[in-house]
Amino acid sequence: KAGVTQTPRYLIKTRGQQVTLSCSPISGHRSVSWYQQTPGQGLQFLFEYFSETQRNKGNFPGRFSGRQFSNSRSEMNVSTLELGDSALYLCASSSTGTGGFTEAFFGQGTRLTVV
Amino acid sequence: DQQVKQNSPSLSVQEGRISILNCDYTNSMFDYFLWYKKYPAEGPTFLISISSIKDKNEDGRFTVFLNKSAKHLSLHIVPSQPGDSAVYFCAASAMRGFQKLVFGTGTRLLVSP
Numbered sequence: 430k431a432g433v434t435q436t437p438r439y440l441i442k443t444r445g446q447q448v449t450l451s452c453s454p455i456s457g458h459r460s461v462s463w464y465q466q467t468p469g470q471g472l473q474f475l476f477e478y479f480s481e482t483q484r485n486k487g488n489f490p491g492r493f494s495g496r497q498f499s500n501s502r503s504e505m506n507v508s509t510l511e512l513g514d515s516a517l518y519l520c521a522s523s524s525t526g527t528g529g530f531t532e533a534f535f536g537q538g539t540r541l542t543v544v
Numbered sequence: 545d546q547q548v549k550q551n552s553p554s555l556s557v558q559e560g561r562i563s564i565l566n567c568d569y570t571n572s573m574f575d576y577f578l579w580y581k582k583y584p585a586e587g588p589t590f591l592i593s594i595s596s597i598k599d600k601n602e603d604g605r606f607t608v609f610l611n612k613s614a615k616h617l618s619l620h621i622v623p624s625q626p627g628d629s630a631v632y633f634c635a636a637s638a639m640r641g642f643q644k645l646v647f648g649t650g651t652r653l654l655v656s657p
Contacts, residue, residue, distance in 0.1 A: 433587070462644070462645075464645075472635075472647035473647075474644050474645060474646070477644055479643075487644075517585065519587050521643070521645075531643075532578060532593055533643055534590060535580075535588045537587045538586065538587050
């Protein structure tokens, strides 16, 4: 069974640009969540999508957005990039949705560098 | 407000000995806890989890203990191996049926031969 796939692995963007990151979850998983990891703030929850709907949102500005497609693949977009957006962006998938707790399985992440 | 805390940034143990990683939380609504292992520039790898209705869960060399009254959990690795050297994160969830994890700041474990 293939794991969570994130593309691209590395990105370098200029301040003010926008960026789109992609995540393909484990087959059969309908929940996709996104996290940002920085040295100063650690791992922080961005948002979660389930069946194409955003169910949860973390404490990030509106420049961070996402969407989920009917095949559960998800994209995350960051507009008007700032230097502080440089981070490892992680996507996780799970079979959550039935009311119980399930584990989240992470992809390898996309390393975004804003210059 | 750091709801999940790992107060030890690093831990060094010898191969074959026990590694004990600790985690404290403040939110009494958390009722599911997970441990992840992470290497630099990679995503976290799930290790083991525990629901608040239990006080212990075991999987091979890994055992997680939960003390709800103290709002404390720990991960025991026995015996420790050099390949266990990584950063370990504890995470907590308060939303049954949803996926929103709150992570601790991590503990770097170094297992020396």
